[in-house]
Amino acid sequence: MKNAKLISFLLFIMLLVGWEAIAKTMSELVLPAPSVIFMTLYEGMLDGYFLPHIIRTLSEVLLGLILGSLFGFIVGILMGEITFLRKLLFPYVIASQAVPKLALAPLFILWFGFGMTSKVVITALICFFPLLENTVTAIQFTDRQKIELFRVLDATRFQTLIRLEIPAGLPSIMAGFRVAVVMSVVGAVVGEFIGGSEGLGAMIIASQGMMDTPLMFAILTLLTVIGMGLYQLVLLIEKKLLKRYTKEKLL
Template sequence: MSKYGRKSILVIGTLLIFLLLWQIYVTAFKVPPQILPAPLEFFGKFIGYLTMDGFGVHIGATLYEIFVGFIIGSAMGLVFGYFLAKSVVLERLFTPYIVLAQIAPKISIAPLFVLWFGLGATSKIALVILVVFFPIMVNTIIGIRSVENNMQDLLHILKANRWQRFWSVEIPYSLPSIMSGLKVSTTYAITGAVIGEMIGAKAGLGYLVILGNETFDINMILTAVILLSVIGLVLYLLSSYLEKKVLHWHESQDMIM
């Protein structure tokens, strides 16, 4: 049996054990369905929500916020990271303010974004940009500055211009660090979007979590949470696949089983 087959069996087996324990817990302790429904009962509700008219709008809203915010935040992180890595003056000038923006709890910033940008997607995208920007910027700085001194000296001897340095050396050296930042940022993007939706929104899976809480609908809350987890898993797997393709030449991929 291949390693992928063994992994699949392990994942499915773990899921079945979890569902069995869930059923045993609900049955043994007579947990009311409004607190925690049985697996089969919840599965019926889950399918019902997925086939409900308008439910896809909430999934689409969250995916849109994550995708747009991640793209813009990543691009900004790469650009800022590169210029800050190349200039000590710029780093000393901007880093304190960037760090302050990251230190502030996102749950406290989200209401400000809702006030400034409204209940629509813009406020959530802005929050996603904020949480995605920092890890990519930091990893870009680390990657650019990871170029060895010997390589720098060689480039100087060869009289390589800025473009040649960037394309031939700085990109290959920084890619492993940048890809790690992108993988981390995928999970941050989901967190940023959900926090924004829970503070104030017209649609989205985070909005459904709050709506389910207000209406005491545990099935709606669980459905939204599971969908968010699935989205997070898919995004992480996609970023891992991209990393494997982009860094197929790097030694780090040899350690991945």
């Protein structure tokens, strides 16, 4: 494990060194060097230029993630538990996901305006499906023998759901949540691309208009850090939940 992390870090350093060497032979407009990007990022953070945009994008990401994931989890439980509801709604859910969100973004801007609401709705819609799909799968494929045991013990349907189906399906549900976390950043940025004057997505469009490639790369770096940070936070939460569930099983 330690060797793998060390090799990964060394690979990262090698990529940066190679990038720096290649960038020196090219125009900054085409490919800025990592050192130039770092200075742009450092100066922007130092003078507070990036901060309002980071807060705006992070707010959209978190609100959309919470709403979309919560709705996906609840609907996923209902569809997993009720076969009729699953057969009724699943084709419409698939159809809604088949439409590219970039194509829907202008409509949401038209319906909800240029403010934060439209970006949150886009982000929530993107986060909705991974949680729904994984929750339905987790509920459907719960061990039948364990469910029969709960029935023998006169457990109610709700008790079986809370005590067995959700805990047993936790790895699958959390896997969906990890996907939703990564996609939430994409959703917020897509919304800001289409109609936004604030946020990191809007800054990318502005930097493109100014032909400021180092600024664009600096913003992309910030988005990467935000996405990776949220992903690691979810991994930590997942680890604690699974550890707690394992302890409860042993008891």
